Amino acid sequence: MEEQAGTKSFFYGYLIVAASSIIQMLFLSCMFAYGVLFKELEAEFGWSRAAIAGASSLMMLMMGTLAIFLGRTNDIAGPRLLLTLTGILYGLGFMLMSQMNSLWELYLFFGVMGGFGLASHDVATLSTVNRWFIRFRGLMTGIVKSGAGLGQVLGPILASYLVMNYGWRNACLVMGLLVMAGMVLASQLMRGDPESMNTLPLSEPDSMKSNETPKRTSLRFEEARKTRSFWILCLAKFADFFCLMSVINHIVPHGIDLGMKPTVAVTVLSTIGGCSIIGRLVLGSAFDRIGPQKSLGVCFSLLFMGLMLILLAKDPRLLFVFAPIYGISHGGFFAIASPTVAHFFGTRSHGMLFGTVLFFGALGGTLGPVITGRVYDLFQSYDNAFMMLIGFTVIGLLLTLALKNPNPTTA
Template identity: 55%
Template structure:
């Protein structure tokens, strides 16, 4: 290994590819949404319910994943999780009933995707002190690339071969890519006789070294922990509702299926910009300022979504919303590391992310139910706006945790 090349950059590259595969498949579910409606006659509540179960399982198991990553490292965790996720997609090839949808996508894929955020970003946080926000943003940029490419590939596969073969092929590729990239992951620099980038410039009292910081019990006693949890619940309530329902909403507004998928891919493309720019901004701004920017952009996009009548303006919505979407995921892990250190980062981040997945579980399911009852998403989008305002107020209440650096 060259001494001139910091191994942490390989961690970031591998994490980015893993994120690309996982999140691309999440966005591809929106492509399959209308296919399930057409073939099986399932309601939007039923179909979005599987996505909600997926998010809930991801959140619950994410806590376990966080502790396992702290203890065993990301390579083993991501290998096992990648196999589980791919098997879920492979089994969807033969799906004919709703219980199979909930078992294969809701449970198996939910267990597999639990590692995508915690195991990758917790590891990046351990390898970087300087440029932590930027590196987290670059790792998350892979998710944005996946959100552009995988739905388009999935749509092309559906048109050419049908949704069943599309699921089969996506499962095979996910298995190969995730497991291969997992082999490059290492828990922390100490395992290779290295230090985190920027550690040499920190004072002896900082919490930014690999084994320093608060444990979960200590973090729970801090007000900032609960603010981060509630803010993550608010943003993921909105984010996963949009990801799940924007394609059928676009079709309802008069877009063709392919154009509605393009809206979804536009969100993914713009999220790349948000992940990198807001990740880099995090290194210069506070967690408070970074989160407030994200919620302000989210609120702006939701107001546009509710006030515009031209379906083509969904692309403008996608631009603004996409930047916010990417920003939320870029700043989450660095915020946890900056407040609570990296000693138990995986476990603490896992709990914060679990709070978020509670929102990601309820949001798509509730919005699907609202649509089934009213025939529109008007009330659902108004509810999202309320959560965006709530998150903005929460973020404004964040203050530095001075006790951590003592």
């Protein structure tokens, strides 16, 4: 007989959240540590920065393309096996970078193997959390994504220490090994859904008191893809990723162009990472109270304010005003994406649906930094590029306003 969540002294779903947060931290630590390797690879091999950045773009493209497939795999096989295998592949790719001598090896180890592993980090962890929680769904997703923010901050710091003291090859070897071991261990705590442990999701108090499972409408992928809301979410995710990845890739050179020292400009990026944790927690928690449409509206509005600020501001110190505004928006987008899909379409095919939304996001994240860079090369200024990003932000906000609330019993 299934037991209601909350009738025991400990609900296993909280352990799912903790394991998922660790997994997110490990995945993102290596991803963001890659920027530390730029100058090392450029100095040793003479590769251009465009060529080195191409491996990162390939990782993003692989992540988006495979997210649909791995989301479906998670729906069928569950997160424990999926995350164990992709964690091994991801860590192994970083370890093999320590032995590379050719550009194609960088693209294989970081772009392909890393992208394959990274494709599972959201569809497996966040889909699982959304199956375990109805109550506090946004907050729990925010806590999990805070792990990603922590990895964004800690990864470059650890990589910098290892590179300075032991060289970039040993840095890749050590970080890859640590991530692989941590991923395998944390993945063993994952369980696909509460039913597999003879319990029920954490639900609202009223449903717990009545001892009834919350009624909810969960759509199959074939049903959800026929709805207008699904394609609006896909296009909105394309718009926000287009802007977010462009800012992350170009804010440091923009700061240097304004007269900042490189070390100070990097601090802006770290500030964004720290503030994104606040955004993940605050907006994730707010999602539970105000719902997906208003949450997305807040994120796009903050993004609009931040982009207008860096477009008009010529004092580099104002980038430290921009960083918290943008950082909260950045974290919020990542925290509310998964519960938004669950809110509209349920959890039956959540992995595949969320994976499809992420594919559109990854497509925007792949194109955005490249197009932004091309616009800068054409005009030798980021002004036109920032106006382009503001345009995408407005489009995303208008798409959000066109969303229609689903049946209130959807979960």
